[in-house]
Amino acid sequence: MTWLNIVIQGALVGGFYALFACGLSLMFGVMKVINLAHGDVAVVAGYTAVFLAPKFGVSPLWSFVVVVPVFALLGYVVQRTLIQKSIDRDPFTTLLVTFGLSVLIENLLLEVYTANGQSINIGSLIGSSFQLSSTIYISYVSLVVLGVAVAVLGALQIFLGHTKTGRLIRAVSDDREAAQLSGANYRHIFGIAAGIAFATVALAGIAYGMTTEFAPSSGVTNLIYAFEAVVVGGIGSLWGTLVGGIAIGIAQQLGEHINPEYQVLAGNLLFLVVLAVRPNGLFGKKTAPS
Amino acid sequence: MSTRESLSSLDVRRSTHSPLITLVGSVVLVSLFSVAPWIVPAWFASILMNFFILVIMATMWNLLAGYSGMVSIGQQAFVGLGAYATLFFAIKGMSPLAAIPLAALACGVIALPVTYLLFRLRGGYFSIATWVVADTAMIIIGTVAYLGGGTGHYLPGLSNFDPVSLTHVQYLASWSVALVVVIGTYVLLRSRLGLVLASMRDNEVAARSAGAHVTSARRIVFIVAAAGCGAAGAVLAISQPFVQPGNEFSMSWTAEMLFASMIGGLGTIEGPIIGSVVYFVLFQWLGQYGAWYFIVFGSLAVGIAIWQPRGLWGALRDRFHVELLPVGHWVRERRSAK
Secondary structure (H helix, E strand, O other), X not given: OHXXXXXXXXXXXXXXXXXXXXXXXHHHHHHOOOOOOHHHHHHHHHHHHHHHHHHHOOOHHHHHHHHHHHHHHHHHHHHHHHHHHHHHHOHHHHHHHHHHHHHHHHHHHHHHHOOOOEOOOOHHHHHOEEEOOOOOEEEHHHHHHHHHHHHHHHHHHHXXXXXXXXXXXXXXXXXXXXXXXXXXXXXXXXXXHHHHHHHHHHHHHHHHHHHOOEOOOHHXXXXXXXXXXXXXXXXXXXXXXXXXXXXXXXXXHHHHHHOHHHHHHHHHHXXXXXXXXXXXXXXXXXXXXX | OOHHHHHHOEEEEOOOOOXXXXXXXXXXXXXXXXXXXXXXXXXXXXXXXXXXXXXXXXXXXXXXXXXXXXXXXXXXXXXXXXXXXXXXXXHOOOOHHHHHHXXXXXXXXHHHHHHHHHOOOOHHHHHHXXXXXXXXXXXXXXXXXXXXXXXXXXXXXXOXXXXXXXXXXXXXXXXXHHHHHHXXXXXXXXXXXXXXXXXXXXXXXXXHHOOOOHHHHHHHHHHHHHHHHHHHXXXXXXXXXXXXXXXXXXXXXXXXXXXXXXXHOOOOOHHHHHHHHHHHHHHHHHOOOOOHHHHHHHHHHHHHHHHOOOHHHHHHHHHHOOOOOOOOOEEEEOHHHO
């Protein structure tokens, strides 16, 4: 029964990692850059829901309705200004700039809101769960987060495959110049992709704040897990990321079961083993990313 | 005009001025810094000591990113491992000073297998993977009770110094390692490896097709940078002298080395040193307002990366055509030829 519980709880966390990671994969797929401040965007969304939303009369539980669209807009703007400027130099500069932003955001949050843990108050919902067997409890919030993750990944898959904008995004990610020659404004498409990435990671940040406490440093730690999910699942595959997230989640639960200190270590080790044995991940394309 | 004649009218030089000036200037500076703890006030010697630690780290990070295009955001792994290797040898009864080269060596040895994993990833994915390595190293070290576990351990072996000579020893340790690292990097970049790195930076595909061993060059640089950061960690442990996972494996070491080399100018020997000076000037000026000095330092780095990617030194060099520590070649027409 313990084993079943480890798998179930791991899968629940894994859904969250996939939700957190899908924007990271999308931006890499489209712009060939990694936003190292991706995790910090989630934390800023969490702080916005806790501190800013109540000032406008929005309850924390429903804050995502406002925060997510605002972050989509923010993503578009940040992409068209700061990130585009660094992409125009080279991908290398983008790494330096987004890493700098990550450190800046974390330290600003520390100065303004201290290192104290915060959480999004959802009242009695936080504790409510249903019982699967005598030892296995499933929290409703975690289940909803997993459901949201699957829904977001599915929606993203349909959006990329079957809509005009989605096709444009894929065209630009395949060949930027060719798409530009055919009349697609790739900078605008980059902005849209960043908008989606910021929106999904803001949603992940709020979901995180509802299930547990977060602090300025949570962005960095969750980015590592999300990244591990992407690589384990295979770079470039959305459903692979979900499977990778669940694999990392289960590894962490297993590690924690052996010794609470090993929770993070087990996830890291799974990542390193996959990197050594199957560098393209479980569902990755054959070619290595360049 | 035949090719031979046209070639003979070209002059290939490395320095923009007489190397003698650089040499004399270096000797004067080195002598001054070597006697500094006996001349300057103790608080200033302490700042200099920390400055040298940052110079070591920034120089190594610049070698990785500025010369080889590897953005490692997990260099704190080797700072931490170097500090812990020093602690390990000190507990075993060795003098921490004698342990510095061993700690550097240990980090280089650990880095070798790590490159085989990390080099499977490129660009941003490589970066985050270095982070995972650092995180893993910190967790593993934190579980070793012999080395103090998560709470840390006092560095033994320094109790036979009286307080004043201890500060002198700490200063000289950090100064001499910085000197070795900067000179070593200079020599390395002027060697054949430096040439491979330069060709790789200009055009990797062309370098590969011309037979340059790009991956081996990267591997050597990664190992050297790990050893250098390990030495910085060893000096850090000696300067504190207390070793704790959360401090030695702190992400902020990487942020500092990255910001310092970006502000000073990536891809030059002088850049990271100038960036480290900027860091300590800002720290003196804004240090009393919490982490704000760090926020200003980081904003400066981000701004420079976008608008002045060659950094402060790059801007000065382009403006005045000066090279203090030249690693490239200057080709110009010989004046007497015409």
